[in-house]
Amino acid sequence: MTKTHPTNATNNSSIIAPAATTATTRKIPSFSFEAYLSEKADKVNRALDEAIPLQKPMKIHQAMRYSLLAGGKRVRPILCLAACSLVGGDDATAMPIACAVEMIHTMSLIHDDLPCMDNDDLRRGRPTNHKVFGEDTAVLAGDALLSLAFNHVAEKTKNVEHCRVVRAIAELALAIGSEGLVAGQIVDLDSEGEKISLNELEYIHVHKTSMLLEAAAVCGGILGGGESTEVESLRKYARCIGLLFQVVDDILDVTKSSEQLGKTAGKDLATEKATYPRLMGLAKAREFAGELARKAVDELSHxxxxKAAPLYHLAGYLATRQN
Known part of the structure; x- marks a missing residue:
């Protein structure tokens, strides 16, 4: 059974861990997931720190490091490392692209917080990038992180067939372009204040959130030497947990405080933005999250x-997280 983080019983906002409810009969190995998360996050943080030294021009590198090294769960790079390991690779092989995924994710947060986008003042418990460095520098910091991400993969990935590196770069680029993250972002912006369907909401979040998580897992699988069937199973798993991540995020937005979340709580409700609790109700949103978690776990059955233990437990962690 998945070991989950303790929850506050009074807020009734926890979601059942998928390993406890999945239809699969496999016994999930005992595994210290908290220790695993801590170890991998430390590795990722050291690699990110080394990837962007403080150098001239000082202001842009300070701005890049401010957001990139601000903490966070490092879910995407850890997912990438776990996927690589699952198919026989190691951390050193996947670390450059794991860092690239986090650079891209950080870029998306910097840009998403801008006044012309979601106009937010708080991120990871600190003032957003544009509040500290100004809007112009924040835009450029995001641009610099995006370009560095691809340079980092191409330059730092070692001992991997070139065709696999190219496949991984193509996968990552697709996930964030006009058919990926950007597609989700533009539809999200156009939908503000509008009544949209659940299908339209799912489109937004599959593209805006799930596809980068999907790319993290798929790229880890590709660079780790995974067969096409293994990579596709990782893709389906990650798409489920990507959507799960967003559903839980929507739930937490209406059940937690800004202090607990490290970002502005209740903002979606205040701006009348479409969310899963708003369209489905809180109880149904929790049920949907549990269903996604079970589907994700089932994709790991073969x-x-x-070897799959970190991914089993990651699904449980995302389903029960409290911030």
Whole structure:
């Protein structure tokens, strides 16, 4: 059974861990997931720190480092490392692209917080990038992180067939372009204040959130030497947990405070933005999250259970997270 983080019983906002409810009969190995998360996050943080030294021009590198090294769960790079390991690779192989994914994710947060987008003042418990460095520098910091991400993969990935590196770069680029993250963002912006369907909401979040998580898993699988069937299973798993991440995010937005979340709480409600609790109701949104978690776990059923343990537990962690 998945070991989950303790929750506050009084707020009734926890979601059942998928390993406890999935239809699969596989026994999930005992695994210290908290220790795993801590170890991998430390590795990722060291690699990110080394990837962007403080150098001239000082202001742009300070702005890049301010947001990139601000903490966070490092879910995307850890997912990338876990996927690589699952198919027989190691951390050193996947670390450059794991860092690239986090650079791109950070870019998306910097840009998403801008006044012309979601206009937010708080991110990861600190003032947003544009509040500290100004809007012009924030835009450029995001641009610089995006370009550095691809340079980092191409330059730092070692001992991998070139065709696999190219495949991974193409996958990552697709996930964030006009058919990926940008598509989700533009539809999200156009939908503000409008009544949209659940299908339209899912389109937004599959593109805006899920596809980068999907790319993290798929790229880890590709660079780790995974077969096409293994990579596709990782894709389906990650698409489920990507949507799960967003559903839980929507739930937390209406059940937690800004202090608990490290970002502005209740903002979606205040701006009448479409969310899963708003369209489905809170209870149904929780049920949907549980269903996504179970589907994600089922995609791991034909992998070695011990090697897949981090991904089993990651699904449970995302389903029950409190911030």
């Amino acid at each position: 992998f070695d259970a011990l």
